[in-house]
Amino acid sequence: MIPEAEYPESELKKYKILISGDAASKRDSSLRYAQEYGGQTQVVKVKKTVKKIKTTNTASTILRRHISERSWTLRNWYRHIHWKNFTLIVLCPIVGLTLCLSYNTRPCKQTLYFAALLHVFTLMSVNLLYHRYLSHSSFSIENEKLVFVLAALASGAGVTSAKNWCSSHRAHHRYCDVSDKDPHNIRRGFLFSHCGWMILIHNLKVSKAIRESKLDELPNKKAVKWQADNYHLLFITVGLMIPSLVCGWFWNDYLGGLIYAGFLKTALTQHSVFATNSLGHTIGTRPYNDGKSPRNNVLLNLITLGEGNLNFHYEFPMDYRNSNVWYDFDPTRWLIKLLCCLNFVKHLKKTSNSTVEMSYVQQQQKLIDNKRSQLNWGIPIEKLPVFSPDEFRRLAEKSKDRYLVVVSGIIHDITPFAKDHPGGLPLIKAAHGKDATTAFNGAVYQHSNAARNLLATMRIGVLGGSEILFWKQQRIENKSVPIDNDTDGNKIVRSGAQETMNKVYGGTADAA
Template sequence: MSHLRKHHQKERAGSPLKNEITSSSSLQSNPPTIKSTRKISKKEPQHIFRRHISESSWTLWNWYRHLYWVGVLTTVLIPLTGLYFAFKIEIHPYTIYWSFFYYCLSSTCVIAGYHRLWAHRSFIASYPIQFFYAFFGASAGIGSIKWWASSHRAHHRYSDTEKDPHTIRKGFVYSHIGWMTLRPHPKVKNSMKECLGDDLIDNTLIDWQEKNYNELLILTGLMIPSFISGIFWNDYVGGLIFAGIIRGALVQHTTFTVNSLGHLIGTQPFDDKKSSRNNWFLSWLTFGEGNNNFHYEFSADFRNGIHWYDFDPVKFHLIILEKFKLVKNLYRASNSSINQCLLQHQQKLIDKRRAKLNWGVPIDQLPIISPEEFRKWAKDESHNRALIAVAGIVHDVTPFVDDHPGGIALIKTSIGKDATSAFNGAVYDHSTAAHNLLATMRIAVLSGGTEEIVWKQQQQENKDVPLKQDSTGQKIVRGGEQATIIKKPLRTAGAA
């Protein structure tokens, strides 16, 4: 029987408020249809009917109601007991090898079976392989396939929200082990039900594993590891403690680490909208499930590490099974779509950096003045400001005059004039950096005969096409495409 079923039954048996709690959870999904006919007595405080235990603070009187006892037993109490005895008994060397082998076997069944096959359907498995995964997957003590796969689907669908069963927003401990040992909020239960899917409901093997989960856990998690050690090298107790309990706890923490550290430490080369991260070191800690950021973008991919050097033993396990025709249709995301995703994210990061830089006032936001006004303005202000027109755009280069690499005299000859030709090669062909710097000093555009030219320049620098805009709608000014760059220097009427 799964965690989910047990949990429900426990609630029903243990709580006199069962009707109210159930109706309050159905309230979350269908607000208008409250079917409970029981009248709320005036003496009963009404908040009880709305607040779930997971929303109450911990007190001396309610702490035990916060705990999900089946989870506490399988992920805390039994492992701690195992750890205590692990220091008390002597271990046979063969038991160490056997424990390691059985750890790899259980982890493979959880990762290939629970995760990649049932939660994400990233390949099709033959019945014997499915049975093998379902049978030995139970040895990890992380719940039944139905419970785990639905919780994992809810985690992907509602990642980082309150509907995420182990959202990292509740902190490292909660996302690691808290969600296994505390009673979940009704919203989480609802999201898990939502994500169950027909493939998990109408499956006789998954049903069978669900119904016999406790027996399978005892058989594969404790008895088989103990009996193998006992029958072959007479170490029943060592097998029970190390290959059974300690090994089980390690597989549990392998999967827990994906949920906790896999959302906390590492890089985000594919997307940073959610918390999932890639971390090569975590791949070693999690038996090859460290590339969480890739997995969130391509969760249907049967691989977790796409490079040959990524530690992803389950990927090789599946490739070998495919050769023997025991699994088929291993889904691989195309290199092109992987690269698209990588590139889009890089573009997003570039856009962010671009947005922080000064590209000058957009041309269409500058005031328009006539060439006559420009000349007069430049003359009147000649003692305080240095105004220069380049490609129909007026620039106030005052702060730069003294720093001009070509000398103060050269720049001064252009003050109050059209310096388009001089700037674009007639005197000196200015660099990309110089055009960028000039753009930061623009203050107006020239009207009259130059309007058409300015309009063209504006189009060049500020075109209304997506290619010219980044994801935030900011214009992209590429080197060599600045408005002040003129391939064939143009004369602006009247300004020269």
């Protein structure tokens, strides 16, 4: 018997799955029992005892509840809000718009160009550093100074520090669409998944999931810690002050730089990042896996500079690309490739086309199976009555106004189609009460695939003793039982039907 895998105690402690001494001894005894009796399983009925949980809504109990579990009231509404994030996400755009309307200043063209350029650099820094490098380790950065530069630039986005962002993102991948643990679950609404999840205090399960993700090792700890310790200072300096100083120094537009290249640029970058959590889980296609909400969205690709193919990304999270085709819009991938050519980054992780195509084919097969089950393929062969040759002859003699024809051992009543038969009614009359298999398959005319499908909808029985002729057709057509093999005889491996799939859900110990 192959021994069960043993994991380091430090890793098990991270995810609160360390087995206690009593549980471990019980597991070991059960394993010894299985080995002693040849691995046989004994089924024992266990009587469940239902314990009543007392729910009291006393004042002391309510006070002990976490704020996320309590209703909003006039007395506690402010405790539901994460005020630091509220300041960055809500107040910054309001301040920018207020200044813009109050001073009624027309921005210089240079300021607008600079704001757009700064938005691109800031957003791509978040994509490259926060997402593809720190969260998913899609490549390695050899130059530590580059990490500090990217961390400083990304601070101007106002989407929190790399440490916090990566922890939330890894928790999201780990518990995607699980309502109690996914930080920005789309099932809680579009607005919540867009930015509400950052403005409101997390519930206890989400907070726990994020804390567990913070225990994961992040590369370049020094740069990550430096940014986390100085994040708000970096945001004010890089996100607001430097843009204002640059615009004022070069073309004397300090206020325009603060408004357009500072506050409004920050708002645009924030909502571009947030759009992946909302729009990317709502609108688009799911060519690789429709079991979860992430979608591929061309418009989102343009908005986020390459982060729009979420269905691809969630299937292959460690790929440094966001698509396996060259023509998809992904400036972040192009920048990573350029940095690789300049030896700033190395070890680009890339999913093979074969692996991508496997997921694509499995998803298309799933759609085909679903569509196939909805079509009328005729009465299933196993549900048809069996007629002996004598019974069929007597039935044909009694049915003077009907046309009964045998093809491949299956009896068909083709009366509804007789007048529309392209070969004419005489051929139908000649085949009544007889076996037309040879004529149907080329002796008179080689009928099309569509004609065979139409004929299947007219079947009324099977001819006894002809089972060998139709058992294969029965297996192929049975819409409730998926086809196991393709036309070449190779086994079809569907999504969720792999040998390693055991239908049992457990804790996931990887951020994926």
